[in-house]
Amino acid sequence: MQAEAGTPLSRRPRRTLLVLGIAAVWIVLDQVTKLWAERALTLGEPVQVVGDLLRLHLIYNSGAAFSLGTGSTGVLTVVASIISVLIVWQALKVRSLPWAIALGLLLGGAVGNLVDRFFRAPAPGLGHVVDFLRLPNFPIFNVADIGVTTAACLIALLALRGFHPDGTREGKSDEAYESPRTQADDDDTTHDAAAPHTSADRTEPGR
Template sequence: MIFYYAIAALVIGLDQLTKWLIVKNMELGEHIAILDPYIALLSHRNRGAAWGMLEGKMWLFFIVTIVVVVAIIYFFHTEGKKDQLLGVSLMLLLGGAIGNFIDRLLRGEVVDFISVLIPVIHYDFPIFNVADAALTIAVILILLHVVFDEKKKKKKVS
């Protein structure tokens, strides 16, 4: 069980370290090309949720995050420990949620800094951070878990 919580702690630590480095070493709005024009560091702040939605509604984020964190921990202890993929997914979700929650508590905004341009469709993806990436990966892994779990159930029935 400590292995799983270590994943969440690693996400939180890496998220907070990278955000601290961005805040200390880059001016707001500063852009550093990494793989020009596709990947860059871009010092940005978000006072809302994904894509800036619900800007200025910090009280809502506090309540939702606390409920979500409690639900993730509960679900991990009731279901997540039974399946490694689900357990890892839930801990990535927990780490991502707490990482952005720390920003909201301490800064009143979330530090975002990864800018990606998707060349095939020329889409400038919303700027994100390590916590956001962990949340996205977690959702993908949970979806994979659901697909694999359904296949297992179908095999048992046949």
């Protein structure tokens, strides 16, 4: 049955486009900042921005986010590629606005680092990721990592509060999927209830 305007079914394409739009913006932001870091910073030489609170420190990371899994670039590339495909598949079904934002950030962060792995030295699929942001007692990271971390926190919060990607919530009745009653349906019901009985419906005296 074709969805009425304004129902959750009509919102699904918009939510999918929102996921892809956020991801695209985050990928561009990630790649632009990485290009800037390579041009403005010297490898291995930190630059203070806000005292010791925030420093710029250019490195090339062969591992995962926050320099985890260093030396496993090929495996990480395969895993990140699979995860990105799964995120896109989930984006086709998402109806929740917060989930769409979270998936967009997660997809943007994953693909942002995948661009480095596929197109940077030393080889396609084995490329090292550009990291340049550093906080005290924290691994060096980049904008893509910020997207992944923010998305992970948001997804955890949504899961704890019982919100599902399809727009439903744990323990709540799923009214979103019920077909909306039209005015015509209400009029028909009222008419049937108020309609007088015919002579055939009446019981004649003595019968």
